[in-house]
Amino acid sequence: MKKIFCVFISFVLIIGLMSGCGGSDSASSGDGNATGKNEEPVAVAFKLGGTGPLTGGAAIYGNAAKNGAQIAVEEINAQGGIQFELKYEDDEHDAEKAVNAYNKLKDWGIQISLGSVTSTPGVATSAETFSDRIFALTPSASATAVIEGKDNVYQMCFADPNQGSASAQYIVDKKLGTKIAVIYKNDDVYSKGIYNTFASKAKELNLEIVSTTTFTEDSQTDFSVQLANAKSNGADLIFLPMYYTPASLILQQAKSIGYAPKYFGVDGMDGILTLENFDTSLAEGVMLLTPFNADSTDERTVSFVKKYKELFNETPNQFAADGYDCVYAYKEALETAGCTPDMSAAEICEKMVEIFPDITFDGLTGEGVTWAATGEVSKSPKGMVIENGAYVGMD
C-alpha cells in the first residue's frame, strides 16, 4: 500500500512540475505541419522559414501568423518577380522545441527567417539565428529580450515596454481613470514585461495603482479573488496586459459580482470580439491598443480579410496581419537590396542588416513603418475602444 501511495505522490508532483513548465499541454509531433503544398518552385525561390505554436494551448497565434504569411507568399508568387517558399515548423510555444524546429528549418536550407511567433520560444530561436547569421523578422514575439543585443533580429510588432508605457500615458492623457488595478499573468514574459513598464511609467506619471494581482497558466479560470481585491480597493479602471482568453473570463466574472470598472487592454486583447459565441456586450467600452483592425475599410485590409475568411473560415487577428506584413516587408527589403535566391543565408543577412534601418514600409498594421538599427519597429500603438461590438479609434 505504501508503495502505491509513493507512486501517487510522485505523480502529483510530476504533473505539478510538468504543468508548471509553461504553456504547452500537447505533445504531438513537431513535423508534418509545414505548408509548402501551395508553393510551386517555378523560379528559384527564397527559402523563408519560421517557428510557431501550431498545436497546443497557444496554437491560435501560431496558426494565424502562418496563415497570414501564407496568403502574402501566394500573392507575391502570383505576381511573378521575387518568389518565396514558406515553411513553418511547430514549436508548441516551448523554447526547447523551438530550437529543434529551427534546426529542422536549417536542414531544409532556410535563407531568411520569420523568427518565432511567441516571445518565450522567440528568445531561444533569436539567439540561434544571431549566431548562425540568418536574418530574422518576427511577426509577433514582442519581448525586448528577443532583439536585445542581436543586430540581425527585427520585430514587426511593437515591443512590450512600448505598450506598457504607452498604455499608462494614454490613461493619464485621456483621464480614463485615477485608481488603477492591474491583473497580469506572472508566468508569461509578455504579460509580465508589459506590467513592469506600465508600473514604472505609472509611477513617473503619478498614476495610482491600488491593486496588483496575478494568475498563472494553471490558474486562469477563477478570477473572483483578483476582482474582489480590485473592487475593495476602489479601482475604477483595470489594466489587463494579457491575451483575450483569460480577459473574457475576467469581464464575465466581474459582471457576476456586480463590478463595472473601465477596462484597458493591450494588443493581446485584440480578437476578443472574434471569440465564438462571446457575448460582445460584456466587452462594451473595453479599450485596447492594437496595430490592426479587421473591420477597417481600407482596400488592402478588406481584401486580406476576405481572402483569409475564404481560406481559413475565420476572421484574421493581428498575428495574421503581422505575418502577412513580414513577408511583404521582406519583399521590399530584398528588392531594394538586390538579393537573389542563389545567395547564401549569411550574405542575405549582411544585406538585410544594412538595408532594414533605411526602408519605410506600408502594411496592414501601420503606414510609414520604419525600424531602428536595434530591430525595434517605430509603429506606435493605436488606442481603440469597443463600441456596439466593433473597434472604434480613440483619437
Place this chain on the structure above:
Amino acid sequence: MTFLSFLISGLSLGSVYAIIALGYTMVYGIAKMLNFAHGDVIMVGAYVCFFATTRWDLPPTVGVLLAMVVCTVLGVLIERLAYKPLRSASSLAVIITAIGVSYFLQNAAQLLWTSNPKVFTSVVGNSLIKLFDGRLTISVIAIITITACIVIMAALTWFTGKTKMGKAMRACSEDKGAAQLMGIDVNFTISVTFAIGSALAAIAGVLLCSAYPTLMPTTGAMPGIKAFTAAVFGGIGSIPGAMIGGLLLGIIEIFGKGYISTQLSDAIVFAVLIITLLVKPAGLLGKQTTEKV
C-alpha cells in the same frame, strides 16, 4: 463579508473539482487505474453540449443528454481499445497509456474543432442571487453544481453499495480472479464502470464550462489534474472523500489567493496536500488497508 464571498467562490470552484474528482475516484476504486484521460473526456462532453445548444439550437437538457451519450460511448471505446489489452500489464504501463490517450484526445479535438477558444453558454443561465443588499452574490451555477455533486455522490454510494452491479464492481476491485471464479463478467463490469465514469465526465464538463465559459481543446487538462489532486486528498477510491477533497481544495485555493498571495496559491494548495498525505497517507477518508503483495 469578504470572508463569505471568498468562501462562496471557494465552494463553487471546489464543487467543480469535486464533480470531476467523483469520476476519477469511481474508476480508480473499481478498475484500480488512474484514468488521466478523464479531464479530456470532460472537454469532449463540453464540446458536444456546446455544438448541440449553440450550433443546432437544441434545448440544454437535450444537449446534456447528448453529451452524456457521446461520452459514455467514448469512454467505453477508450477502455476497450487502450486499456483492455493492458489488463494484465503493470500499472505504470496503464498510466502511461492513459496519458497518451489524454494527448490523443486533446490533439484530435484541435484538429476537429480548431484551437480557437469558444464561449460556452451556461445551460442554466447566468442568474445571480443577491444577499445583504447586493453585497454578496451567489451564482445559480454554483448552487446547481454543489447540488449535482451531492446527488451524484449519494447515487454512486447507493449504486456501489446496494445494487447487484455495484456488488460485482466491489468484487472486481477486491480480487479480479476470484470475482471471475464466482461468475462475474469482469470485462463487462469494468466497461460499465468506464461508462458511468464517462457519463459523469460529461456532466462535469457541462457544469465546468457553465461556471468558467472558455472552451478549448486544453480546457479539461488543468481541472482534471486539480481534481485528481482532490481525489487523492480526499482518499482516492472513496466517493464521499472525492467530494470533500474537491470542496476543500477549492476553498484552500481561494483563501490562499485572497489572504496570502495570488502568486503562491498553487504552492499553498500542494503544500497542504503534501502535509495531509504525510499525516494520513491514504487521504482524508481513504481506507488504511494492508495489501498483500
